[in-house]
Amino acid sequence: MKRKSRSITxxxxxxxxxxxxxFLWQGISYFGLVDSYLLPSPLSVGNAFLTExxxxxxxxxxxxxxxxxxxxxGVATGFVIAVVMDHFAGLxxxxxPLIVLTQTVPTVALAPLxxxxxxxxxxxxxxxxxxxxxxxxxxxxxNGFQSADPDAVNLLRSMGAGTFSIFRYxxxxxxxxxxxxxxxxxxxxAVVGAVISEWLGGFxxxxxxxxxxxxxxxxxKMFAVIFLISVISLLLMKGVDxxxxxxxxxxxx
Numbered sequence: 001m002k003r004k005s006r007s008i009t010x011x012x013x014x015x016x017x018x019x020x021x022x023f024l025w026q027g028i029s030y031f032g033l034v035d036s037y038l039l040p041s042p043l044s045v046g047n048a049f050l051t052e053x054x055x056x057x058x059x060x061x062x063x064x065x066x067x068x069x070x071x072x073x074g075v076a077t078g079f080v081i082a083v084v085m086d087h088f089a090g091l092x093x094x095x096x097p098l099i100v101l102t103q104t105v106p107t108v109a110l111a112p113l114x115x116x117x118x119x120x121x122x123x124x125x126x127x128x129x130x131x132x133x134x135x136x137x138x139x140x141x142x143n144g145f146q147s148a149d150p151d152a153v154n155l156l157r158s159m160g161a162g163t164f165s166i167f168r169y170x171x172x173x174x175x176x177x178x179x180x181x182x183x184x185x186x187x188x189x190a191v192v193g194a195v196i197s198e199w200l201g202g203f204x205x206x207x208x209x210x211x212x213x214x215x216x217x218x219x220x221k222m223f224a225v226i227f228l229i230s231v232i233s234l235l236l237m238k239g240v241d242x243x244x245x246x247x248x249x250x251x252x253x
Contacts, residue, residue, distance in 0.1 A: 045224050069126050070129020071190040073126065077134040081099070083167075086171070111196060112201075125194055156170060180241075187233070188236065191233050
């Protein structure tokens with residue numbers, strides 16, 4: 001009961017903060033403190049969102065298709081890498097620095113190369129999303145596997161349990177919390193990665209739509225796209241939270 005009450009209070013504070021920022025933004029636009037073509041009012045952004053809603057939904061379908069495909073492959077890749085590196089200590093010492101090194105290359109620098117190599121279709125966008133989403137999953141799972149209770153592991157070994165049984169009953173359940181925490185990050189990265197890749201080449205998607213309205217100096221439509229991308233990312237993260245509750249019912253107890 002206390003947890004539910006605390007959650008409601010936090011939600012009220014969050015809503016109040018968002019409403020306060022919107023009123024402040026509207027006031028700045030209303031009194032002309034910033035030119036409207038540079039910072040359109042929330043009402044103008046809302047009107048642009050409603051007017052462009054059909055076009056935004058068509059482009060959002062493309063972006064979400066790329067994001068879900070890249071996220072699925074990224075999570076699968078991160079899971080496999082984490083399991084293999086946890087099982088083989090030599091591979092962990094050899095490849096962990098290389099995995100960290102992959103995250104030091106800016107995605108904006110990789111996107112043009114992927115477009116040149118694989119064209120303007122979906123393939124380079126999915127590859128870029130995989131590169132940005134596998135890392136949090138890999139690191140989260142590795143930390144979870146390595147933080148397994150050694151006493152529980154030794155107990156199962158003394159009872160004759162093999163490596164797979166220890167992984168199934170000790171390491172994997174213990175790493176679920178870190179996995180879903182990293183999955184929240186990867187879910188938001190997937191949408192952002194899809195939009196960035198669409199900026200640099202593509203035939204459709206929210207990133208392509210953003211480049212078009214930017215060239216037309218339609219900043220109200222630009223803010224509408226930003227709002228839509230934020231909502232999509234929040235919904236994906238909320239979906240991960242719901243999935244975590246289904247997969248970890250013991251957390252609510």
